[in-house]
Amino acid sequence: MVTTAKKANILFTGGRSPATLDLIRLFAKDGYNNFVAESLKSNLSGVSKYVKKNFLIPSAALETEDFIYHLVDIIREYRIDILIPNCEEVFYISKYKEKLEKYCYVFTSSIDVLTQLHSKFQFIELLEKLDIRYPKSQLIDHRQDLIHELKNIDKFVLKPDFSRFASQVIINDKSNEKIDNIRIDEQYKWVLQEYIKGSAFCSYSVAQDGKVLASSIYPSVYFAGQGGTVHFESVNIPEIYLIIEKIVA
Known part of the structure; x- marks a missing residue:
């Protein structure tokens, strides 16, 4: 008899983000069962055909304890295997990571690591230690x-x-x-x-246990305001990739 292993149930937050929708599509192509938890009614990912169920939950920023409570409830009822936080929800999930990990795997770092990377000055201190x-x-x-x-x-x-x-x-x-x-x-x-004049680039990387699993480097050409970059073409810049590897390690 041929048996097929069950694909994991994945719960995403930040369903309002196009990036989350893109992740959901990628996971769906590999056969995973996708669920979305979002606090805004305008939820781009929630209407995707690749989502098994969409949940409207309290705001992570304004109702943090209720937000976590609802996540736990969803994780338990729908037997979620992996929680993948997107958008600013990641900071609140990271803070309660120990509690959430009792019920599923939480794909994020500790709040201490996130704070070090998010703080503009602590990040500079990290670069100094790494001789970058x-x-x-x-x-x-x-x-x-x-x-x-x-x-x-x-x-x-x-x-x-x-x-x-x-x-x-x-x-x-x-x-x-x-x-x-x-x-x-x-x-x-x-x-x-x-102020340093030059060409600006962004990078987005996924890392685990000190290793870069996926990475994209792209030029800052089209901006949402002053900082958010929207671009759909990656470039190969070894010098930037080496910096990413050094930070992750």
């Missing part, structure tokens, strides 16, 4: 310190320590309209960096 070149950077938590430092430089990049999609990045603009209106204190720190 980086822009001169300093952490600023007082407005007067920022004003003082800006007097001594012409070109700069200023960004919140924790931010996404370059949503608040200031580049070479010392105008009062920009500087006076930002929040800067002990709880909301900024990173001041030297």
Whole structure:
């Protein structure tokens, strides 16, 4: 008798994202059973023919405990084998990873690792330890310190320590309209960096146990705002790939 091994049940978060939908399609082609949990009603992935069931759940940011409770409930009832977080939900899932791992495999790092990579300044400190070149950077938590430092430089990049999609990045603009209106204190720190002119590239990699399993490097040509890059052509740049390997290891 020929038997067919059961393919795993996969639960994705961040169904609103086109990237999540693309992952779902890839997993479906290999025969996996896909489920989606999303807090927004406008859920791109939820209507895909490759999704077995779509769940509307509480917001990870606004109702964190309820968010985790609903994930556990879904995982148990539908016998989810692997939870793959996408979008900012990954930070909340990472924080509760130990609890969620009682019920399925959670494909994300610990919250300590994610914080180190997400913090613009902690990431610079990591690059320094790994002897990887980086822009001169300093952490600023007082407005007067920022004003003082800006007097001594012409070109700069200023960004919140924790931010996404370059949503608040200031580049070479010392105008009062920009500087006076930002929040800067002990709880909301900024990173001041030297401005480096050149070609920008992004990378997206999947890694496990210190090894790069998949990686894509692509040029920053089309932007959503200042930072989010949308591109559909990867390039081969060995120097960038070596940096990725060094960070992952």
